Amino acid sequence: xxxxxxxxxxxxxxxxxxxxxxxxxxxxxxxxxxxxxxxxxxxxxxxxxxxxxxxxxxxxxxxxxxxxxxxxxxxxxxxxxxxxxxxxxxxxxxxxxxxxxxxxxxxxxxxxxxxxxxxxxxxxxxxxxxxxxxxxxxxxxxxxxxxxxxxxxxxxxxxxxxxxxxxxxx
Numbered sequence: 250x251x252x253x254x255x256x257x258x259x260x261x262x263x264x265x266x267x268x269x270x271x272x273x274x275x276x277x278x279x280x281x282x283x284x285x286x287x288x289x290x291x292x293x294x295x296x297x298x299x300x301x302x303x304x305x306x307x308x309x310x311x312x313x314x315x316x317x318x319x320x321x322x323x324x325x326x327x328x329x330x331x332x333x334x335x336x337x338x339x340x341x342x343x344x345x346x347x348x349x350x351x352x353x354x355x356x357x358x359x360x361x362x363x364x365x366x367x368x369x370x371x372x373x374x375x376x377x378x379x380x381x382x383x384x385x386x387x388x389x390x391x392x393x394x395x396x397x398x399x400x401x402x403x404x405x406x407x408x409x410x411x412x413x414x415x416x417x418x419x
Contacts, residue, residue, distance in 0.1 A: 267301035
């Protein structure tokens with residue numbers, strides 16, 4: 250019997266393999282001499298990118314499903330990989346917005362969400378990769394957020410029931 254952690258790691262391993270293939274085919278496409286070879290290789294690149302995204306989404310779904318903190322105003326992003334940040338945020342935010350839309354009382358039509366990203370102290374070169382990817386994605390979605398004054402490894406995001414879901418942004 251496999252554990253949730255094993256299942257998450259399996260999806261992450263598959264995603265890494267698809268990433269390697271993507272890079273391999275991309276390089277081959279750039280060096281291909283004829284147009285037909287480039288088109289075939291570009292199709293392989295697109296396929297592997299889609300499969301990598303699919304694996305990352307499965308890993309994130311399992312993480313969110315089994316993360317105790319995903320059900321209150323705090324969400325600990327430690328343990329996520331940079332490639333999983335965007336899909337994790339989209340799933341988490343979409344779930345929160347959907348919950349807010351179900352609330353009848355206007356007084357509960359918004360909430361703060363505290364994203365614990367970490368400060369990057371255990372990242373390569375001390376760069377907060379998860380926090381930077383989170384900031385980039387929140388900015389891309391046009392959301393209001395700020396760093397927590399008390400903890401540089403925490404972002405506070407304003408969520409409103411009228412906020413667009415990720416599917417509505419595309």
